[in-house]
Every structure is written in C-alpha cells, then in structure tokens.
Amino acid sequence: MELNVSTATQGGHVVVTAIGELDLYTAPRLQTALAGLLRTDVDRVVVDLSGVEFCDSTGMNVLLSAMKRIKERGGTFELVAPRPAVRRILQVTGLDTVFTVLDTLPAN
Template sequence: MELNVSTASQGGHAVVTATGELDLYTAPRLQTALAGLLREQQVDRIVVDLSGVEFCDSTGMNVLLAAMKRLKEQGGMLELAAPRPAVKRILQVTGLDTVFSVTDAVPAMDAG
C-alpha cells in the first residue's frame, strides 16, 4: 500500500494530508514533508490530517512524535486531525492520545 502526502499552508498554519498506510516503508515520505515545513520555520501550527490513513505502526507514530517535539522547541504545535478508529485505537493503547492534541475535524483552509 502506498502513502500519499500533500501539504497546504497559509499564514503560519499548515495542513499535511496523509492517505494510505503509514508504516516502516512509507513513513519517510511523511517525515520528509514535515521536515520541510519545520525547516522553513514559518509555520507555528501543523495539522496532520489522518482521515485517509488506514494503518499506522510505531514508525509512523515516531515520525509524528519527532515532528511534534521539534515544532514545540520552535514554539509551535502539532495536531492530529480525524484519525480513523484503527489509528485512534493505537493512540489510546500507547497513551499517545494524551501526548498529541487530537481533533475530530480537519480545519478548513481558505482557498486563496
């Protein structure tokens, strides 16, 4: 299964949309997208839209954790949006639902 990652940013906010399976083989794709945003340092809030992610393993979680930690160090925040039940369960089982800011809805980005 592939993982597709797209990014939209506006002002200091960015939405990273991931679709597919987030695992050992596909996690570098998400990591690259997040690293690019963190390098620019013009973003103080990143929302990762997980509504299209059907599976996420520990590698995927580690990518998200590392990005959250780096963003916090830069004074920003990372949120996870709309995780599917399988991903939500992983967050709950690992206790990461208390570490990440998790929202049920994906914030709308103004087109323009």
Template sequence: MELNVSTASQGGHTVVTATGELDLYTAPRLQTALAGVLHDDIERIVVDLSGVDFCDSTGMNVLLSAMRRATECGGSFALAAPRTAVRRILQVTGLDTVFTVVDAVPVLGAG
C-alpha cells in the same frame, strides 16, 4: 500499500494530509514532508489522518519527532480526524494524551 502526502499552507498554518498506510516503508515520505514544513516561523501544523488506514510504531515515531520539533520552534502540532484503527493505537499506547487530537481538519483561510 502506498502513502500519499500533500501539504497546504497559509500564513504560518500548515495542513499535511496523509492517505494510505503509514508504516516502516512509507514513513520516510511523511517524515520528508513534515521536515519541509517545520521551520522557525511555523505557528501550527495539523496532520490530517482521515485517510490513513494503518499506522505502526515507525509512523508514530515520525509524528512524535515532528511534534517535538514544532514545539521547539514555538509552534503547535495536532493530529486531525484519525480513523478508528489509528485512534485505537493512540489510545493503547497512551499517545492520545501526548498529541493534541482533533476530530475535524481545519480549513485554511477560515476563521
């Protein structure tokens, strides 16, 4: 299965949308997209996981690394709308207490 990744930015806020399966073979695509938006003037990154059907440990490590980098740059990092399977992985691994997980994807330009 493929992983499609797109980004949308406005000001210092970026939404990275992933769709498909996030695993050993597709994680580099997400890693590249996140590396492209992680910079010193980033305020907030939200990764939209609403279209991700599966995520393995490689995918989680990519997300953890991006969160660490965002925090080092003084920004915030959140996961949005993970499906049940991905949410379960977050809970089983305890990462639901490490990541900020929100139920809805923020709309850029709103509020």
C-alpha cells in the same frame, strides 16, 4: 500499499494530508514532508489522518519527532480525524494524551 502525502496552507496553518498506510516503508515520505515544513517559519502544523488506514510504531515516531521539534520552537502540532484503527493505537500507547487530536480540521 502506498502513502500519499500533500501539504496545503489553510488559514493560518499548514495542513499535511496523509492517505494510505503509514508504516516502516512509507513513513519516510511523511517524515520528508514534515521536515521540509519544519525548516520554514510555520508555527502550526495540522496532520490530517482521515485517509490513513494503518499506522505502526515507525509512523508514530515520525509524528512524535515532528511534534517535539515544532513545540520546541513554540509552535502547535495537531492530529486530525484519525480512523478508528489509528485512534486505537493512540489510545493503547497513551499517545492520545500526548498529541492534540481533533475530530475535524480547524477553520482558521
């Protein structure tokens, strides 16, 4: 399955929307999008996972790396609306306590 990644500025932050499966083969697409944002002066990145049906450890590592890089410069990195399968991975790995996970996209 494919992974479609898009970015949009919304209010005071950038929303990265991923749709499809986030795995060893598709994770580079998300990594490229996030790396591009991290080269700018954006200080808040919101990753909309509502369209992600599956995520493996490679996908989680891409998210962790991006979160680490933005937090190192004082920014905010949030995950939004993970589906039950992805939420379960976050819980089993303990990453639900590492990431800020929101149920809906922030209004501002």
